[in-house]
Amino acid sequence: MYDILYVLLRRLRAPLITLIVVYAVSIFGLVLIPGQDDQGNVWHMSYFHAFYFVSFMGSTIGFGEIPYAFTDAQRMWTLCTIYACVVAWLYGIGTTLAVFQDSGFTRLLRLRRFVNHVRSLTEPFYLICGYGVTGSNLARELTERNVRVVVVDIDQDRIDELELDGLRIPVPAFCGDASLPDILDHAGLQLPNCAGVLALTNSDKVNLAISIASKVLKPKRIAISRSESDITTANLASFGTDLIVDPFRSYAEYVALAAHSPHRHLVFDWLMNPEHRNLASVYRHAKGRWIICGFGRFGSNISRELKQEDTEVTIIDPDRKNIRGLPGAVLGVGTEAVTLQQAGVEEAVGIVAGTANDADNLSIIMTARELNPKLITVVRQNLSANDLVFENSRCDFIMQPGQIIATRIMAQLKTPLLSEFLDQLMLQDEVWAHTLLNRMNATVGEEPLESRSVCIGTKEAPAVLEKLQEGTEIKLIALLKNPHYRKETLHCFPLMMRRGDEVKLLPGELTELQEGDDILFCGRKGALDRMAWTAFNYNTLHYVLTGNDATQSRLQRWLQGSDTK
């Protein structure tokens, strides 16, 4: 990284030589020209005095004619050299400033600062490529949890935005093309503390390049990628990308789930967003026809998902080509009452406004609601600048693809078990989901529902491990006791347990724990913290199991063990 110094020196070559030559000529001239001392004798200035004089004369400080008053010849020479020196200095300073303002040079400086910052990180960090809606949401969530992130984006404006976003911990950010391996390398792709790579750019090609680079360098590291087409998804899956999210498809699945199985949808919603809606807000499950305005990527995905559940769908699209071959499709935007009536809005149960224009989408919803107030409304928001209007639009769903995949990825990073649980959830029926919802509601009430996984191992549950190695049987219920008062139960319960390849949903409280078990809990945040503490601290666990305080030291514990034997 000596590039900067070399570039600077190379550009300053001409001004430096000018300065040296001007000084040398000035000094030499002063030495040659005869002067007079105070007695009127001929006196030659020495190099020492000449250098002294030129040093303050050249920088226009001007201490006067030292050591003796100058003759006219000396003054004439000084007159010439004064201007030469000033010009040489201006040239030198001007060039230096120009180098520092040069865009190539500042880019080099920024890159160097970025690389130094990334290299100085000691904690594990996530590399986020693409600071759009998803990227910025994730960066905020992760930094809120004191997790380090590094951001790369191709657009300098977004990097500037990051600085304005006021994240809790400093985030090294760089403007560069993330599909280039050296940019990724600068961003710390090869560092041992890079915990995961998130490819969230708008371009599938770039995401693919990032994921491949990450997987080639470190196959075991988490790589998460956004994908907008099935071909890319298949390609990403082929080399083991850990999570692939398609914003349009995931949201379509989400909306379709709401339409046909509201209880499962609410379980999903609660686990994904801690700020959940209350139980009363379960969408009424009304079988019937849906209207989809705009048959683009979003519309076609929703239509496919809905059709899979045998829901009737009517499409409205302004482009004749898009709706060719679709039975019952209506030509038009959907903003006018006539078009909506033509599509049968009065008998429909839901409407999706999925055009690429925010104003059109809102207009569709307003018109449709006037014609049929009972409609379930889904609206697509394209620009995050329109937040205010959409928040107040009283729509049932506001579709922001960026946000939904951010929560999805966050869940994966937080607790990989959660994604697995959600997959399992889709295989269960509505009644099961309803029971689960009631249990969750009883546990957390109005508080946010958090989830956390615990692995019985040295990292998260050393106390449990030690007790197991001592030969004590530990049942799952032990972890659910209040560590301050063991007769009380904490406000949390296990959702899922994984032992080897076997997965058990809602494991019983009497299940005995074994080393290597992965357990997913949900409940109030405080309760989960206490539960994690019990699993971590030997003395606490001992109290919870026996009701007695544990003897403190390992030696005493060993002595006691040998007594009882």
Next chain:
Amino acid sequence: MNREKVIFAFFIVLALTLNFGFFVGDIDNPEHHDVLELFLALVVSLICTVLKFGDRSHLGALMLATSLVADLQLIIAAGIWGYGEHIAATGMDPRVMASVVSFAGGALLANITSVILLMVETVLIRR
């Protein structure tokens, strides 16, 4: 013929010759060492250093290093000369002159290395 190369070689060789010119003579005899030559040797040596800036090759780095050594030696020699001529109570006695010349002698070695490196570079580029 490359004009840049001519200028470059000119200054490097000039630095050596001026330095040598100052160095020859009895080591402690001020009569044998002209201060003008020391001044010119220092100026040319500084110019050489700046000319060598920014060359990222291995040889370029070596050249820059020898030049920096020569600068350092000559600046110290000039400093001692200024001290002997103007500050020291005894004036320019043979002891002070000897140390000025011996520092210049060190710079001479550095300049010789520089010229050897220049020749090596020339030999390496066979065109």
